[in-house]
Amino acid sequence: MPSSARLPLALSLVLGLAISGVLYARRAGGPESAPDDPAAAAARAHEAAGVVVGDVGPVAPGFQARIDSLTARMESAPDDLDRVLELARLLHDGHRPDEAVPLYRRAQELEPGRAEVTYDLAAALSAAGDGEGASDVLRRRLDDVPDDAVAMYNLGALRANAGDTEGARRWFDRAVTTTSDGALRARAREALDRLGGDR
Numbered sequence: 618m619p620s621s622a623r624l625p626l627a628l629s630l631v632l633g634l635a636i637s638g639v640l641y642a643r644r645a646g647g648p649e650s651a652p653d654d655p656a657a658a659a660a661r662a663h664e665a666a667g668v669v670v671g672d673v674g675p676v677a678p679g680f681q682a683r684i685d686s687l688t689a690r691m692e693s694a695p696d697d698l699d700r701v702l703e704l705a706r707l708l709h710d711g712h713r714p715d716e717a718v719p720l721y722r723r724a725q726e727l728e729p730g731r732a733e734v735t736y737d738l739a740a741a742l743s744a745a746g747d748g749e750g751a752s753d754v755l756r757r758r759l760d761d762v763p764d765d766a767v768a769m770y771n772l773g774a775l776r777a778n779a780g781d782t783e784g785a786r787r788w789f790d791r792a793v794t795t796t797s798d799g800a801l802r803a804r805a806r807e808a809l810d811r812l813g814g815d816r
Contacts, residue, residue, distance in 0.1 A: 709740070721734060730761060739751040743775060752776075769792040772788040773805070785808070789806075
């Protein structure tokens with residue numbers, strides 16, 4: 618599946634903020650490109666991956682066969698970044714983030730500094746219930762790229778998800794003042810409005 622069709626699992630954020638929208642936008646477009654409608658993108662990604670969401674169960678019948686096929690392909694070329702990411706993203710979309718995390722870490726080893734891999738890893742860690750691990754990944758990204766407003770926005774979303782309103786506000790404020798992308802700035806401002814209070 619092409620990376621532009623891949624959407625990481627949405628975080629269940631206190632304020633209804635979606636970290637996945639920005640993660641997807643950064644991976645599918647260029648730096649800080651505007652995301653398309655997250656719900657529509659998620660539906661397309663799940664349909665393409667054979668993932669069934671809702672009461673019918675987490676995966677379509679052929680999903681495990683696809684996992685097995687991609688695993689065999691990856692094992693035949695373990696240093697092929699595209700194969701590692703394809704399997705990681707399929708597992709992630711298939712609601713198996715614990716299995717996706719080590720593959721994203723392997724992808725980071727293969728190509729250090731690749732932004733979308735960092736965002737995918739953070740999203741998978743969060744989906745697996747490790748919000749602090751996700752935050753650590755994004756903070757390390759900011760150590761290397763201090764003006765990465767997407768990482769700032771995502772840290773704000775993680776802090777909001779953890780119930781840390783002040784921490785979330787600080788990260789969203791930083792994203793607003795750092796980014797040159799109008800869509801990301803608008804999204805961060807909307808998040809700040811939802812948080813309320815003085816800014």
